[in-house]
Amino acid sequence: MHPDDPTPVAPDDEAVRLIQEEMDPIVLSPCKREALLRRILERTGGAPPLAPAPPPKTN
Amino acid sequence: MIAVLAEPSNFHPAAMLPTPQSACAPELASLLEGVTAGEQRALERFYRLTISRVFGMALRIVRCRATAEEVAEDVYVQVWRSAATYDAQRGSPLGWVLTICRSRALDSLRRADKAIVDPDPTERLDAIAELGPGLQDLLQATQEHAALHAALARLRPEQRQILGLAFFRGLTHTEIAAEAHVPLGTIKSHIRRALATLREELGTA
Numbered sequence: 684m685h686p687d688d689p690t691p692v693a694p695d696d697e698a699v700r701l702i703q704e705e706m707d708p709i710v711l712s713p714c715k716r717e718a719l720l721r722r723i724l725e726r727t728g729g730a731p732p733l734a735p736a737p738p739p740k741t742n
Numbered sequence: 743m744i745a746v747l748a749e750p751s752n753f754h755p756a757a758m759l760p761t762p763q764s765a766c767a768p769e770l771a772s773l774l775e776g777v778t779a780g781e782q783r784a785l786e787r788f789y790r791l792t793i794s795r796v797f798g799m800a801l802r803i804v805r806c807r808a809t810a811e812e813v814a815e816d817v818y819v820q821v822w823r824s825a826a827t828y829d830a831q832r833g834s835p836l837g838w839v840l841t842i843c844r845s846r847a848l849d850s851l852r853r854a855d856k857a858i859v860d861p862d863p864t865e866r867l868d869a870i871a872e873l874g875p876g877l878q879d880l881l882q883a884t885q886e887h888a889a890l891h892a893a894l895a896r897l898r899p900e901q902r903q904i905l906g907l908a909f910f911r912g913l914t915h916t917e918i919a920a921e922a923h924v925p926l927g928t929i930k931s932h933i934r935r936a937l938a939t940l941r942e943e944l945g946t947a
Contacts, residue, residue, distance in 0.1 A: 698937045699909050701944065702880065702894075703844065704837050705887040708794030709801055715811065720789055722815055724782060727822040 770835035777825035789818055792836060796843045802883055803847035803910050804854075813850055817843045848912035880906050893943030901936035904929060 711719065770791065776784025796817055801810035820842055828838050880902055884891045894902060907913045915933060919926040 698905055698940055701940050702909055703840050705890040706799055706883045707886045709798035710794050711797055719811055719815060723818045726819050
């Protein structure tokens, strides 16, 4: 299979397709999620997203 | 006969969230158009709306968080490269990206399998039962979707086991029959009945 070919492995299996879109999500921790996004954007040529500004220091 | 898992899977998702209602098909489709135009912000937004679903699918198949992250990374790079190939006539944007994800995850699983010495053929049936997700996995993975969860719960254990092998391991009906030493016709019969039950319960007949 070509790496860019999104064809399912078992395209004739309708039961698989029925289940696929209803599967529950699993959440990545925020730091992992942002790190993964940065890697993706780096690989796709974009600048990494700006990190959230730190809260102002208070004395 | 198909070996049926007697024990629940030892896989426990660390955290679950409801499906983001904001991830509606029109918005995702619009974002894919932006990705096609080379807009990084569109990719970022698409990622934020779908990553939990993509990561959930990948982790359930590869069963290793680090590998699932690698799979997810590859999925979004592929989305970036091939968003133009998305065809709304063939399904939803979420279905499209999940299809990419499942395919990538199964590829990863197969690469890992090849690195393991092929076991004694006589032990393969037990190996399927130990490695092959089925009874509990499909139920665990669909707890938030009551209709599908109920439909899967109504299936006979061997039907759910076969669906699990097809879904999580990417085995074809022929491969399941060969691995389990069950006639192909029997496997197809189980799948056909399972699909009829799912359609009936989900109202998709």
